[in-house]
Amino acid sequence: xxxxxxxxxxxxxxxxxxxxxxxxxxxxxxxxxxxxxxxxxxxxxxxxxxxxxxxxxxxxxxxxxxxxxxxxxxxxxxxxxxxxxxxxxxxxxxxxxxxxxxxxxxxxxxxxxxxxxxxxxxxxxxxxxxxxxxxxxxxxxxxxxxxxxxxxxxxxxxxxxxxxxxxxxxxxxxxxxxxxxxxxxxxxxxxxxxxxxxxxxxxxxxxxxxxxxxxxxxxxxxxxxxxxxxxxxxxxxxxxx
Numbered sequence: 001x002x003x004x005x006x007x008x009x010x011x012x013x014x015x016x017x018x019x020x021x022x023x024x025x026x027x028x029x030x031x032x033x034x035x036x037x038x039x040x041x042x043x044x045x046x047x048x049x050x051x052x053x054x055x056x057x058x059x060x061x062x063x064x065x066x067x068x069x070x071x072x073x074x075x076x077x078x079x080x081x082x083x084x085x086x087x088x089x090x091x092x093x094x095x096x097x098x099x100x101x102x103x104x105x106x107x108x109x110x111x112x113x114x115x116x117x118x119x120x121x122x123x124x125x126x127x128x129x130x131x132x133x134x135x136x137x138x139x140x141x142x143x144x145x146x147x148x149x150x151x152x153x154x155x156x157x158x159x160x161x162x163x164x165x166x167x168x169x170x171x172x173x174x175x176x177x178x179x180x181x182x183x184x185x186x187x188x189x190x191x192x193x194x195x196x197x198x199x200x201x202x203x204x205x206x207x208x209x210x211x212x213x214x215x216x217x218x219x220x221x222x223x224x225x226x227x228x229x230x231x232x233x234x235x236x237x238x239x240x241x
Contacts, residue, residue: 002027002034003197010204050183051190058236059174060194062123062167065229067198068205069130069222070164073137074099075203077157080215084141084149099157106165114170120237126167127229133159134223141216156219163226174237 009023038044051060077099081092114122136156143149172191179187202225210218 002030003200005030007200007204010201010208013208046186046190047183050179050186053178054236055178055238056175058232059171059178060190061232061236062127062229063171063175063191063194064198064201065127065225065232066130066164066167066171067195068202069127069134069226069229070160070168071195071199072202072206073134073160073219073222076206076210076215076218077137080137080141080218081153083215084153085146095154096157098154099161102158102161102165103168106162107169110166110170113166114173118239119170119174120233120239122170123167123233123237124230126163126170127226127233129159129163129166131223131226131230133157133161133163134219134226138216138219138223141219 005023005027009020009027012020012023038046050056074096077096078089078092081087081095082089087095110122110126113125117125133156136152136159140149140152140156143152172188175187175191176184206218206221209221210216
């Protein structure tokens, strides 16, 4: 219910600010009530005290940030490619491999890097790649030469795919490692909630920002979200794994 209210509030921002504020306020009240109710339970479904530490807040923010700066962007890449090059769906799907193929190749490298440089710097670098990739996508739409546009767009897709592949699998491990063993099921559930909630809110927020077709604004917003992810990693996560 809270997520549905937040999505509805987001979609209303441009046309109905009063309605958006009312729905957003109702969502926050419901969330606060749920947190208070869970704190009173002997065996809570989601224990607010477990997820209230800076490190856990940081991981939660990163889960939302990767959903906005990568997963939600995948929804808008096909129409952006079709708009830029006039491609049909089959060619667009083939081009999207540049953004999705790293998910099959890069994750083992992420595990190695976490062991070498720790969570803070690993996630900071991963989200920096996401920011750069979205900026390349933004820059590609400002070029008039078709070859330059295609080159920048492919480079941007590879960058966001690689950044997400480095960060995404390791975020689940970080969430589980930061909670006591008897709270691992709770942490796993929260990981799914943050990912799916961030994805749904990200699609809605980018639709509002871009009006559905203003792809430059969409990619710029995604880049800004990734930069916030870098800051969350640097200031909220522990230096060591």
